[in-house]
Amino acid sequence: MDAIINWLSGLSGIAVYGVVAALVFAEDALFVGFVIPGETAVVLGGVLAGQDRLSVYWLALVAALAAVAGDSVGYAVGRRIGPGVLGAGPLRRRRERVERAREMVRR
Template sequence: MTTLIDRIVAVPAPWAYVIIAVLVFAEAAFFVGFVLPGETAVVLGGVLAATGRLSVAALLVLVVFAAVAGDSVGYEVGRHFGPRILVTRPLRRHAGRLARAQGTLRERGGWAVFLARFAAFLRAVMPALAGASRMPYRRFLAFNAAGALVWGVGVVLLGFFAGHSYAAAERALGRTSAVLLAAVVLALAVGVLVRRRRRHQSLG
């Protein structure tokens, strides 16, 4: 039976993979994370994997690879432009937060790169800041890949279990109850992400 989520998200599976990968990649590579965090697309991908539309294993590999690749491009952008990256249009409006992010990078080094993966603003800018600071790429890659792995698995599974809850409820309770449960589960999942993002913004 076609689920509610299948009808809402009618994008063919190959295109769903492409869209998710592009958003995750572009988040740090082109600072798209300021507008649309890739995390949102990954959660939705996890929901689709729970309905059988996508392979959860393929999605995990794709998300982690896209995150590492996009951050590596962001690193090279920062390395090439150096401090000039801080006065570009996407970043100059966030001078205070950037200064604090740079301070964190100086104090924590690679761990700042790892932890940045879990905050939307830092996830978008930390690779470029690491490149501009001339952090050795191998060190950056090690911490970035570790962060991407933990983040990718966690966010995909968040969406996966939210979607799986809907599918199980639909079979056991019927469509109306399942829709209500899906709304609650997805609202909670989005709420967790929003609260975490706001908390990091207030700290960052």
């Protein structure tokens, strides 16, 4: 963790905001959160804000906008290719369970 903080602290403020925004966006839109959670990036940005290298207010704004944009893109992607994914591979064999889950979500 120290290596990541040192790497981030070596970047300019704008670059750190960009890294945090990219990780938060990727977590929400592309499910990269399994590898590197966006929350961790925001916390690391908060550490740098605590060291007066970033503005905590700008960091919060950047993280919130990236999360909203990522959620919107993730929703659009899921809406477009989601039905195809639910009917493919291992989920095809569990069609009854998938349909019960979809019905529960609809209710």
